[in-house]
Amino acid sequence: MTGLLIIALVTLVPAAVAMALRNVIHSALLLILSWAGIAAFYFWAGAEFLAFSQVLVYVGAISMVVLFAVLLTRHTRTDGGVAPDTLGRALAGLLIGGAVLGVLFGAVLSTPLPIGSKPAAAVTVHGLGVELMERHTIALLVVGVLLTVALLGAVVLAASDSRSGPEDAR
Amino acid sequence: MNAMPGIFAAATGADSLLERWPILFRDTVAGFFPAPLQWLVGSLISILAIVAIFGGVFAALTLLERKMLGRVQNRPGPNRTGPFGLLQPIADGIKMLTKEDIVPRSADHLLHFLAPVALLAFSILTFAVIPFGRNLVPLELDAAVLYFFAAGAATELAIFMAGWASRNKFSLLAAMRALAQLISYELPLLLSFVPIIMLAGTLSMTGIIDQQAGWNFGFIPKWYIFTPWGFAAFAIFLVAALAESNRSPFDLPEAESELIAGHLTEYSGFKYALFFMAEYFGMIALSGMAITLFLGGWRAPLPFLEFIPSYLWFGAKLLGLLLLFIWIRGTFPRLRMDQLTRLAWKFLVPLALFNLGTAAFWSLTSGWSGPLQLARWGVAIALVVVPFVLLGRGLSRGVAPRTYRFA
Amino acid sequence: MLGSGLLQGLKVTAKNIAGSFHDPERLVTVEYPEQKTKLPENYRNFPFLVSENATDPMGTLRCVACQICEKECPPQCIYIEKSKDKKPDAAGKMQVYPAVFDIDTSVCMSCQICVEVCPFEAIKMDQVFEIATTDRFNALLLDRNQLAKPNSYYHQIHPTEAAEVDGRLLAERKAAEEKAKAAAAAAAAKAAAAAAAPKPVATPTATAGAPGAVAATVSVAKPATPPAAAPVSATPPAAAPAASPAQNAPASDGKAAP
Numbered sequence: 150m151t152g153l154l155i156i157a158l159v160t161l162v163p164a165a166v167a168m169a170l171r172n173v174i175h176s177a178l179l180l181i182l183s184w185a186g187i188a189a190f191y192f193w194a195g196a197e198f199l200a201f202s203q204v205l206v207y208v209g210a211i212s213m214v215v216l217f218a219v220l221l222t223r224h225t226r227t228d229g230g231v232a233p234d235t236l237g238r239a240l241a242g243l244l245i246g247g248a249v250l251g252v253l254f255g256a257v258l259s260t261p262l263p264i265g266s267k268p269a270a271a272v273t274v275h276g277l278g279v280e281l282m283e284r285h286t287i288a289l290l291v292v293g294v295l296l297t298v299a300l301l302g303a304v305v306l307a308a309s310d311s312r313s314g315p316e317d318a319r
Numbered sequence: 320m321n322a323m324p325g326i327f328a329a330a331t332g333a334d335s336l337l338e339r340w341p342i343l344f345r346d347t348v349a350g351f352f353p354a355p356l357q358w359l360v361g362s363l364i365s366i367l368a369i370v371a372i373f374g375g376v377f378a379a380l381t382l383l384e385r386k387m388l389g390r391v392q393n394r395p396g397p398n399r400t401g402p403f404g405l406l407q408p409i410a411d412g413i414k415m416l417t418k419e420d421i422v423p424r425s426a427d428h429l430l431h432f433l434a435p436v437a438l439l440a441f442s443i444l445t446f447a448v449i450p451f452g453r454n455l456v457p458l459e460l461d462a463a464v465l466y467f468f469a470a471g472a473a474t475e476l477a478i479f480m481a482g483w484a485s486r487n488k489f490s491l492l493a494a495m496r497a498l499a500q501l502i503s504y505e506l507p508l509l510l511s512f513v514p515i516i517m518l519a520g521t522l523s524m525t526g527i528i529d530q531q532a533g534w535n536f537g538f539i540p541k542w543y544i545f546t547p548w549g550f551a552a553f554a555i556f557l558v559a560a561l562a563e564s565n566r567s568p569f570d571l572p573e574a575e576s577e578l579i580a581g582h583l584t585e586y587s588g589f590k591y592a593l594f595f596m597a598e599y600f601g602m603i604a605l606s607g608m609a610i611t612l613f614l615g616g617w618r619a620p621l622p623f624l625e626f627i628p629s630y631l632w633f634g635a636k637l638l639g640l641l642l643l644f645i646w647i648r649g650t651f652p653r654l655r656m657d658q659l660t661r662l663a664w665k666f667l668v669p670l671a672l673f674n675l676g677t678a679a680f681w682s683l684t685s686g687w688s689g690p691l692q693l694a695r696w697g698v699a700i701a702l703v704v705v706p707f708v709l710l711g712r713g714l715s716r717g718v719a720p721r722t723y724r725f726a
Numbered sequence: 727m728l729g730s731g732l733l734q735g736l737k738v739t740a741k742n743i744a745g746s747f748h749d750p751e752r753l754v755t756v757e758y759p760e761q762k763t764k765l766p767e768n769y770r771n772f773p774f775l776v777s778e779n780a781t782d783p784m785g786t787l788r789c790v791a792c793q794i795c796e797k798e799c800p801p802q803c804i805y806i807e808k809s810k811d812k813k814p815d816a817a818g819k820m821q822v823y824p825a826v827f828d829i830d831t832s833v834c835m836s837c838q839i840c841v842e843v844c845p846f847e848a849i850k851m852d853q854v855f856e857i858a859t860t861d862r863f864n865a866l867l868l869d870r871n872q873l874a875k876p877n878s879y880y881h882q883i884h885p886t887e888a889a890e891v892d893g894r895l896l897a898e899r900k901a902a903e904e905k906a907k908a909a910a911a912a913a914a915a916k917a918a919a920a921a922a923a924p925k926p927v928a929t930p931t932a933t934a935g936a937p938g939a940v941a942a943t944v945s946v947a948k949p950a951t952p953p954a955a956a957p958v959s960a961t962p963p964a965a966a967p968a969a970s971p972a973q974n975a976p977a978s979d980g981k982a983a984p
Binding site: 181202204205208304 | 461468502521
């Protein structure tokens with residue numbers, strides 16, 4: 150139980166601090182720490198594969214995209230946080246935040262979670278694979294095709310620069 | 320004296336003393352401690368062994384690299400410190416430890432301090448799942464391959480931290496280059512070993528090595544590198560691993576001539592040494608991964624050589640790969656940034672995707688035998704070579720031996 | 727095909743790696759403190775004093791303390807004090823020798839002018855380059871003991887030039903001897919004539935006449951160094967010495983011209 154508390158602290162505190170900080174890079178790095186905390190939670194819960202995937206995808210790749218985006222945006226040190234100067238803006242923020250919170254809570258509360266002391270059977274990678282391939286084949290295929298098409302599209306977009314002269318090439 | 324022939328006779332077995340002594344040693348030492356602490360002591364011994372051995376390998380590697388780069392350039396290399404310069408790493412270490420640690424005044428002090436620590440930590444984490452010998456797997460994980468790449472992916476984050484925290488334009492450029500490089504090469508790296516997982520049917524390192532046991536015709540090991548798709552995957556893996564570990568010719572983030580060592584510009588003394596160490600640890604870990612995935616892990620190449628302990632075979636393969644890396648470093652000039660990303664997106668990624676198809680074909684035709692076996696090999700080789708030639712032609716289209724108009 | 731260039735490059739470096747082990751000729755590094763390259767013969771740095779004999783350098787210095795080099799030295803780094811007494815030189819003539827001969831190498835610019843002007847072949851250019859010292863005042867001021875180096879050393883560092891100098895000195899000595907002989911013969915003839923005459927006089931011996939003859943030829947046979955003086959003082963004493971300066975004159979003139 151203490152483990153879970155520590156993980157929760159590692160996940161939530163950086164997330165909260167990230168919102169309060171003025172420095173965008175610090176916020177991004179704290180966000181990454183928070184994602185790592187979520188991975189730790191998966192690991193604690195016995196979902197090894199999911200934990201590693203979380204680290205690989207979020208800490209390894211998505212963090213890069215976030216940082217790249219931050220670096221490429223114009224920002225100066227004097228930039229303050231955006232103050233909720235108008236009532237409407239503050240209201241809109243509260244409304245959207247509240248809606249997201251409501252949806253999440255609704256989802257959590259409406260899920261019939263088994264309550265009991267019986268430990269869940271450890272899910273091996275093999276079991277996960279079988280589960281994905283047998284019960285969720287269609288979904289997996291659709292997602293796979295979608296991602297592959299997206300990847301190929303990116304490659305095609307990158308490859309179709311027609312202005313590559315002999316000086317420019319390689 | 321009587322024990323010696325016994326050892327050698329039993330040495331061929333999987334549970335011989337030569338194979339088991341590290342485990343025996345660990346268990347004996349752990350046995351001196353009360354039962355609740357034994358797992359902790361056992362783990363600590365494993366950690367200490369890894370850090371000590373690979374720390375030593377790192378020290379030797381710095382010397383080996385400098386010696387070999389010297390030979391590439393027809394120089395003798397460092398030979399002043401001790402016989403043949405063997406004490407050079409010690410001299411380097413003392414120098415690094417006694418140098419002043421300078422932090423720029425406007426740097427982000429916390430991140431500037433954390434970056435080398437995080438980098439080294441992530442690099443050492445990758446050692447946890449590599450099977451160094453028959454019984455020497457520090458951590459047996461079901462998803463070990465995924466763990467390895469998850470831990471390895473975080474290193475580039477540390478480089479970004481170092482570059483950004485230094486508050487130096489060269490360092491920041493290095494950080495951006497590191498990010499771009501990681502985004503570009505993570506994909507071919509991951510795609511290159513997907514065929515292995517497809518064929519082996521497991522993400523566990525031990526399982527993958529077990530799949531590569533045995534010999535074809537009694538002398539060709541069943542290592543994945545000796546299949547058409549395996550060879551292609553190994554080549555892609557090698558290129559992507561070089562890029563991931565920021566080694567030459569992909570050392571753009573720390574290009575000395577353009578970025579005055581990039582993210583290392585504002586580091587000195589021990590922190591600099593940590594970066595250096597992490598780079599070499601990353602190289603060693605990726606070599607270990609390549610050995611496990613493609614070169615049969617700790618397995619001997621020929622049946623009659625099995626009496627040599629498995630960890631020595633691992634060491635020999637590791638040395639071979641490291642020498643290859645050094646050789647490559649001594650040969651190729653650094654790529655330009657656009658060439659780097661072009662190579663990844665227009666060549667390696669499509670090649671890796673084609674290779675996935677080849678592996679699928681190989682997996683589907685595993686039942687073929689006799690003349691069909693020849694057809695299987697022919698088709699697989701064609702599936703590897705044809706895309707390579709076509710993509711290579713596309714990559715080097717419009718490129719002739721360069722003529723210098725203004726020279 | 728893509729990659730063939732890479733393989734070619736790898737081949738080249740592999741050849742270097744393997745080749746440097748079995749073929750030591752490939753390793754061009756000279757490991758300096760232990761190994762040294764042979765310096766080119768014309769390399770020159772800092773003057774030294776030539777002595778005829780390695781066992782007694784102070785006794786056989788060619789220098790006669792004429793102080794021409796001291797006067798000619800552009801940075802004024804030479805300091806000479808003449809001796810009060812005289813010692814016989816290599817040819818046996820009594821000569822003044824330098825009681826003090828100092829060169830301040832912190833000032834010396836290795837211009838070689840002292841060598842050009844020396845009429846006695848007594849100062850030559852050395853080949854030293856490891857001249858770092860721990861004391862920048864006294865250790866860089868070399869006295870005559872440090873400056874004196876035997877003629878054999880000169881042969882070792884500048885063989886061609888040393889052979890030429892030795893040949894010239896030998897020729898001069900020979901010429902001096904011949905002149906002395908001629909003078910002796912003339913004296914003998916005069917004596918004979920005198921003997922034939924009714925009143926014979928005690929003749930000066932040949933040895934007494936020789937030193938003066940040697941001194942004369944030495945200053946004469948070096949016509950090149952003070953070029954203007956050469957034709958004036960070039961008295962034709964014999965055939966051999968006349969040939970020798972003619973042979974050496976162009977080279978020396980060329981050096982002394984600027």
